[in-house]
Amino acid sequence: MATQGFTTGIVHSDKAFGVEHGGVHKPIHTSVQYGFDKVEDLIGVFQGTLKGGFNYARQGTPTTAALEAKVTRMEDGLGTICFATGMAAISAVFLTLLRAGDHLVASKFVFGNTNSIFGTLRDLGIEVTTVDATDAANVAAAVKANTRMVFVETIANPGTQVPDLGAIGDLCRDKGLVYVVDNTITSPLLFRPKTVGASLVVNSLTKTIAGHGDALGGAVTDTGVFDWNRHPNIFAAYRKGDARQWGLTQIRKKGLRDMGGSLSSEHAHNIAVGAETLALRVTQSSATALELARFLEQHPAVVKVHYPMLESHPQHALARKHFSAGSWLLSFELRDASTCLDFVNRLQIPVKATGLGDTRTLIIPVAPTIFWEAGAEVRAAMGIADGLIRLSVGLEESADLLADFAQALA
Numbered sequence: 001m002a003t004q005g006f007t008t009g010i011v012h013s014d015k016a017f018g019v020e021h022g023g024v025h026k027p028i029h030t031s032v033q034y035g036f037d038k039v040e041d042l043i044g045v046f047q048g049t050l051k052g053g054f055n056y057a058r059q060g061t062p063t064t065a066a067l068e069a070k071v072t073r074m075e076d077g078l079g080t081i082c083f084a085t086g087m088a089a090i091s092a093v094f095l096t097l098l099r100a101g102d103h104l105v106a107s108k109f110v111f112g113n114t115n116s117i118f119g120t121l122r123d124l125g126i127e128v129t130t131v132d133a134t135d136a137a138n139v140a141a142a143v144k145a146n147t148r149m150v151f152v153e154t155i156a157n158p159g160t161q162v163p164d165l166g167a168i169g170d171l172c173r174d175k176g177l178v179y180v181v182d183n184t185i186t187s188p189l190l191f192r193p194k195t196v197g198a199s200l201v202v203n204s205l206t207k208t209i210a211g212h213g214d215a216l217g218g219a220v221t222d223t224g225v226f227d228w229n230r231h232p233n234i235f236a237a238y239r240k241g242d243a244r245q246w247g248l249t250q251i252r253k254k255g256l257r258d259m260g261g262s263l264s265s266e267h268a269h270n271i272a273v274g275a276e277t278l279a280l281r282v283t284q285s286s287a288t289a290l291e292l293a294r295f296l297e298q299h300p301a302v303v304k305v306h307y308p309m310l311e312s313h314p315q316h317a318l319a320r321k322h323f324s325a326g327s328w329l330l331s332f333e334l335r336d337a338s339t340c341l342d343f344v345n346r347l348q349i350p351v352k353a354t355g356l357g358d359t360r361t362l363i364i365p366v367a368p369t370i371f372w373e374a375g376a377e378v379r380a381a382m383g384i385a386d387g388l389i390r391l392s393v394g395l396e397e398s399a400d401l402l403a404d405f406a407q408a409l410a
């Protein structure tokens, strides 16, 4: 199984479930309730002794389970739990594994809504320290006696900073900390966080895994690396049997069942179909993004391009070491920031929209939109210039995009 290619694994993974009536493609299971001939089986599902059974769709359906198996396979993990959105997955991780009095160390370069959740955690009595995680020494210096977890993103949106993923993994292993890596921008095609010792991997399935801008979803994958015996916050009820399952059990019961951010079968289906072409799409959009980044970098009207596979990127060596390509996310600054909005309006192909990992190229000026609520101070601390423009490169032919950027910059 592990020797098969990435896409071979994805497109054939449904066979493991014995697809109904021989249907080659997995159907969409819309039933909320699941009934049994014998009441003992119903009891078995509730008590966890009947493996693979379903009882109520908030905790999963055959369709979401099939997607979970695909994500587990993509991440080479132990198991996965899917959620309604990436944010539901991230908040479930924090709220089920951290308690008042605990300390979280996080990269200061993170998705805006994740940064916003840090404020909620602080209000709940959980300490959060954000650091420049591009240097693992900053993470090490922040760790205290009550630190329980470290959180980073593989490539930060929108600044494209890359944390010192391997050294942070070593630190977390030594200190017994849960190491959570948000793999959304790289996706499991370009990087597997398990290789740097991540305990949990988060993916916003909404982005490149679904890939077509038609479904929201999120996932948490346990890599099997972390020893949950070392985490004091696992409830007694879940400290039973194979310790490798404790973390996922707690996240599924407390984070999915109780908090209820459940993925619908319809969206799980769209995401699963999108995932089949993940490798094709990300390979092409990453190649186009690199071409575009090189073009922009040499253009006199552009003052700065942020893309990890450019030699000028501060963490270029780290990116080369860990990622097989630079992804479809890049950002840049015009020499004259006051021309930024006119420039964006002159572009014909990119859609002026938020969102990431679509088939279409999407473009957005960052400061007045996604980082507006954060305010000038937070933007400055996160290194977000007023004229920063974010690009999510789609599947258009690169010649078309290059020509469009050339005319808009002229």
Ligand SMILES: *Cc1c(COP(=O)(O)O)cnc(C)c1O
Pocket: 085, 086, 087, 088, 111, 114, 153, 157, 182, 184, 185, 204, 205, 206, 207, 216, 217, 218, 356
């Ligand atoms: C979009 C995104 C999220 C949140 O995902 P949603 O599915 O939109 O809730 C989390 N992390 C990163 C890096 C993202 O880009």
